[in-house]
Amino acid sequence: MYQYDQFDHQITAERVAQFRDQVSRRLSGELAEDKFRVLRLQNGLYMQIHAYMMRIAAPYGMVSSNQMHKLASIARDYDRGYGHFSTRQNIQFNWIKLEDVPDILAELSTVEMHANQTSGSCIRSITSDEFAGIAKDEVVDPRPYAELLRQWSTFHPEFGYLPRKFKFSISGSPQDRAAIAINDVGLELVKNSQGEIGFRVLVGGGLGRTPIIGTEIAAFIPWQHFITYVESVVRVYNEYGRRDNLYKARIKILVKAIGIDEFRRQVEADWKFTKDGPSTLTQAELDRVAAYFTTPAYESLPAEDEKVAELQRSNKAFSNWLARNVKPHKVSGYAAVLLSLKRSGFAPGDVTADQMDAAANLAEQFSLGELRISHMQNLVLADVKRSDLIDLWEAVKAQGFATPNIGLLTDIICCPGGDFCSLANARSITLAKAVDRRFDNIDFLHDIGDIDLNISGCVNACGHHHVGHIGILGVDKQGQEWYQITLGGSKGSPANIGKIIGRSFSFAQVPSVIERLLQVFVRERFDDELFIDTVRRIGLDPFITDVYATPIAEDENLLTPDYELIQKGTPYNVPYYSPRF
Secondary structure, eight states, X not given: OOOOOHXXXXXXXXXXXXXXXXXXXXXXXXSOHHHHHHHHHTTTEEEOSSSEEEEEOOGGGEEEHHHHHHHHHHHHHHSSSEEEEOTTSXXXXXXXXXXXXXXXXXXXXXXXXXXXXXXXXXBOOOEEOTTTTTOTTOSSOOHHHHHHHHHHHTTOTTXXXXXXXXXXXXXXXXXXOSOGGGSSEEEEEEEOTTOOEEEEEEESOBOTTSOBOOEEEEEEEEGGGHHHHHHHHHHHHHHHSOSSOGGGOSHHHHHHHHOHXXXXXXXXXXXXXXXXXXXXXXXXXXXXXXXXXXXXXXXXXXXXXXXXXXXXXXXXXXXXXXXXXEEEOSSTTEEEEEEOOOOTTSOTTEEEHHHHHHHHHHHHHHSTTXXXXXXXXXXXXXXXXXXXXXXXXXXXXXXXXXXXXXXXXXXXXXXXXXXXXXXXXXOSHHHHHHHHHHTOOHHHHHHHOOOOEEEESSTTOTTOGGGSSEEEEEEEETTEEEEEEEESOEESSSEEOOEEOSSOEEGGGHHHHHHHHHHHHHHHOOTTOOHHHHHHHHOSHHHHHHHHSSOOOOOGGGOSTTOOOOOTTOTTSSOOOOOXX
16 A cells, blocks of 8 residues: 655654644634634544544545554543544544644554545545455556545645535446445546556536436546546636535536536547646656555465355355455455455444454454455455464454455445534434344345445435435434435446435335335345346335335334433444533
């Protein structure tokens, strides 16, 4: 993975010193909150309900075991012993004290990490495929290009104060695992008929109040010019994006307002002056960055391991884990293994400090000292020998990482929601736990197959509910939390925005609503047809009819206002910390 050079070290050190001074002036009262807000957001610091939340960057989702150990240390020393992995392949700490933030940044810098541009109206952290470099269907490894884009966008002097936040995602495979269609700019590495490498470029994707699937603006941009091209895209947006209305400031609104043809014309008019400018990439520069992502010295191993095959036949639990948590690798004898962060009774994406250390140790023992953070809020060990799978399975069971539910209904994407976020209308974590409890039958989950269930606590859609096969959105009705259901969304290949099925439901009704949706699916599916394929084939009407045919009873266990499915000792079950500012 990429290692800092002298410029990265200098930039990071200067940022730590700069923010230490800013925090000191804020704590003394010299700097008012309205002036401080933009400064703290530049350092990934949000004010939430109970405390500050700090978001740490993990560019394109890659984390070394040493970095994961440092995150565990920060969780223990500055938070409440845990962290939360997000859909942006970052990690968030929810109980941060303002006076500690400069020290946290200083500690992060010792392992080449930071919080730069994880928030604010700027180009955010670059995301990519968690299987980059190892996927069998990969056309080109996207990681060097993601790193080049990171270096270009870091503290870009022209784009520090955009109309709104701006997100890039890069995929190197035709099967989009990076959700490029729902980003402001989505980049797909492709090869033309001459075998030359370039990018298919999408613009104007995004969720939130106005969910839109990105539109192709260019079918092929040579790799040497992809940064100059996207620079023109951001420049046009920076000039013409709305700044008078926060809710209409994203690039998707600009593209929709003027049309893709006019937007393309303006981008190309700008690009003709910059195409061969300073940001044009050379082979030497690509080679310099690509050298940090060289193929490991893989051993020559048989494609399968006899002991693994034997245990798979005789042990159903191991077989389920292999089927769901172990993925193909481009190198014979190796596999990618997902560590599920969706065990029953715990918030999706949450990991304790002890688990972070355990994950780092597993990476060191089984996967060349490297981890990946997935969009689905799980962790990946990318380079595991198939002959080690039995030992690894035993180890991950001991750490709570072995739930065999990757891609299934209980592999829920979930934002922090009303338990933490000041923007949320409703609880997401608590609902996710209620759903998990209702459908905690692994045999049933395996029988019905892949289903993406995404939950957002408000219209900002941090839980990506719009692109869930089943999406749940928390809404406010006269001060009470209700939940709107969407069906038919998909995050990639093809990407699609789900449609609202009708009036919303109470918290205590939602698990029963999902049960009715699944009953329709089981009744209508062809053979082993997937849920999303059944929805696309029969449409929404049969689901709507069954859901609203008779009143849905509320689950009596969920009726208390303060209901939470929290196991004793989890981090939430502690007194709240009120921040000084």
